[in-house]
Amino acid sequence: MAMPDEDPNTMRALRALENEDQSVRLRAALAVGTNPDPRFVDKLIERCAIEPEFLVRDMLTWALTRHSSAMTVPQLIGELRSPRAQARSQALHTLSKVGDRQAWPAITRELLTDADDEVARAAWRAAVVLVPEGEESGLAAVLVTQLGRGGREAQLSLSRALVALGEAITPVLQTAKTDPEPRVRRHAIATEGLLLDPDAGFEYAIEEAKRIVALGTNG
Structure with missing residues (x-):
């Protein structure tokens, strides 16, 4: 992950996203989404892949939707190739919330038939949001x-x-x-x-x- 400028507020927020306390991580994700900053995108996506709590993952997704899709979508598409099932499923979930149809070509048959049920379900939801008219x-x-x-x-x-x-x-x-x-x-x-x-x-x-x-x- 590319490190952001090391100003104290930014580094404090990044550390909070890794805190052992679920409520601290939740508040940190809320804060990052409330005040979007491109420097947080890498960390938000990284956390989506490993965050164990559903509510925190959902807040991470919301925070990503608050950032420019030009920055988030290419990185989320990259996550679809991850060997980690949660990384794939959460990236698909986030893409469905962003709603940028430029991501449609990345919703492959392989993802729609993924062996992991959570990945497949996320792919189905993303696909019906992103499918172009006529397809x-x-x-x-x-x-x-x-x-x-x-x-x-x-x-x-x-x-x-x-x-x-x-x-x-x-x-x-x-x-x-x-x-x-x-x-x-x-x-x-x-x-x-x-x-x-x-x-x-x-x-x-x-x-x-x-x-x-x-x-x-x-x-």
Whole structure:
């Protein structure tokens, strides 16, 4: 990490981001975001990769969104190649919050199908925010390959991402509803249920999908 000018206030804030006390780190991230300074960007990104507390990570992300995207986005894209899963997932989460579509080419199929569920979920959320107009169908075709993956939280994240793409998902869901794997069929039917009736809720949609699959019909 490139060291900032060693003025006392800057160095104090940088040290606070590494403090053992979670509340100190949280206040430091808040302070850095309240008074953005390009000298903090490296440290904020570095901390995102290793910060153990969710609330602090979220504040670090907020602090990054307060800085110029011209400075943060290239560095966040670099983090997507990190071997550390948290670095990848947090960079993806931050890119989704920044919302700069210049990052779209970096949301690769490899990330969308990452073996780590948290990375994949962050990639799905980032992808639906950043996808350019006209490329929704291509994204849907990749996302649908993940149907049936993981537990309820992962499946809900995927369904929400697919539903956010709107009618572009209808053709791929129709195909997925005939998949030989019951788990995939259930997830596809539940996702279609959410698309048709967003107020129904995922739990209801997945239970209804189980019933439909058990009866051997997609209707």
